[in-house]
Amino acid sequence: MNMRYAKEEEIDDIKEIWNYCFNDEDSFVNYYFNNKYNNNNTIVACEDEDIVSSLQLNQYKIKLDDKEYETSYVVGVSTFPQVRGRGYMKRIMEYSLNELYKKNQIVSILMPIDYRLYRKYGYEHCYDQLEYYINIEDLKNFNLLGRMYKANEEHIDDLIDINNLFLEDVNGNVVRNKEYYVNLFKEVESENGHIYVYKDGSYKGYIIYFLNGDNMFVRELFYKDLDSLKSILKFIYNHNTQCKKVTISAPINDKIRFVLENPKTIDIKVKPFMMGRVINVEDYLNGLKINSDIELSANVFIEDKFIKENNGTFNIKIKDKKVKAQKIKGECNLYMSINTFTQLAFSYIDIKEAMILNNINKNAKNKEAIHLFELLFKKKENYINEYV
Structure with a gap:
């Protein structure tokens, strides 16, 4: 078994595995391999020189706790059936x-595709979305105050502006720039989707949606104010001769449920969406800052079965509003897995929830470590909406 990066000329081999393992339309596969695929970010496993397994490490920039991180989004994990198991x-x-x-x-x-497959590698659940299931007739009483326009690349600056305002209160989202939206237009087109932008004086909202039989799936509905939201909901209703129902994906802090006339007729679900993982525990901790003059120190053991540099006891100190962490040999005040540490680092849970989920009781030995983690990690509302 040989592990390596893919060669430029092996794109057809990678595409063959992708097509075997995933049920994607040809138009989307062509979009992906023409616009997203990069052999330098593709890992392959070979048997007798034949590629039998692969994955891609697509590059994004995400913002966690107001700090930007270059990150790899693991996609396309695929293996031919003859070597599975x-x-x-x-x-x-x-x-x-x-x-x-x-x-x-x-x-x-x-x-x-299945959380159980990836938890063993240290990835853990860090993102949810709300999903609304609405009968389209429930939207008929809204009014479209401005006008809707089919979006194109000339609208990108306005889309970025809407995105930044709409997501200013969420954590963990992708930093979106012009290049991102150029690619997004191509991705949505490859799946026969639509992007419309709402204007009332200025551009104040946009919607990305797909028509699937009698259902409209809304991938994003971003808006600057409630009038813009209500107007876009009316735009959705204007498809009532084509669609009977609409499914809307939204951040956990979204306001749609507050403007619906009768929420009792709406199904609203929390949908698990994305996992995260801390790759470098020491560097992550050393990049943190806190708004407290307190001085505190504790030894915490992190268990990581796949990255040996993360596996062990770390002395974590808070001093002068900065964090200093280093790996040491010695006893620990608190033990946790890389999975739990990841959920804390992504602000998906706080230390009190971590203690409940891991059956940790507060005692004299771990008191300072728990207090330290209370200062380091605050729970936030996470949102991300990238598919590849």
């Missing part, structure tokens, strides 16, 4: 994690 996934995941560590990346994200 022989440890290829374990080997390719372990190799990839250690490559990310060598590249000085601090965090990674992954959208799982």
Whole structure:
């Protein structure tokens, strides 16, 4: 079993595995391999020189706790059936994690097909979304105050402006620039989707949606104010001769449920969406700052079965509003897995929830470590909406 990066001329081999393992339309596959795929970010496993397993490490920039991190989004984890059950996934995941560590990346994200497959590698659930299921007739009484325009690349600056305002109160989102939206237009087009922008004096909202039979799926509905939201909901209703129902994905802090006339007729679900992982514990901690003059120190053991540099006891100190962490040999005040540490680092849970989930009781030995983590990690509302 040989692990390595893919060669430029092996794109057809990678595409063959992708097509075998995923049920994507040709138009989307062509979009992906023409616009997103990069052999320098593709790990392959070979048997007798034949590629039998692969994954991609697509590059994004995400913002955690107001700090930006270059991150790898693990996608396309795929293995031919003739070698499944022989440890290829374990080997390719372990190799990839250690490559990310060598590249000085601090965090990674992954959208799982099954959480059980990836928890063993240190990835843990860090993002949810709200999903609304609405009968389209329930939207008929809204009014479209401005006008809707089919969006194009000339609208990108306005889309960025709407995105930045709409997501200013969420954590963990991707930093979106012009290049991002150029790619997004191509991705949505490849799946026969639509992007419309709302204008009332200025551009104040946009919607990305797909028509699937009698259902409209809204991937994003971003808005600057409630009048813009209500106007876009009316735009959705104007599809009532084509669609009977609409499914809307939204951040946890979204306001749609507050403007609906009768929420009792609406199904609203929390949908698990994305996993995260801390790749470099020491660098992550050393990049933190806190708004407190307190001085505190504790030894915390992190268990990481795949990145040896993360596995062990770390002395974590808070002094002069900065954090200093270093790996040491010695006893620990608190033990946790890389999974739990990741959820704290992504602000998905706080230390009190971590204690409940891991059956940790507060005692004299771990009191300072718990207090230290209370200062370091605050729970926030996370949102991300990237598919590849």
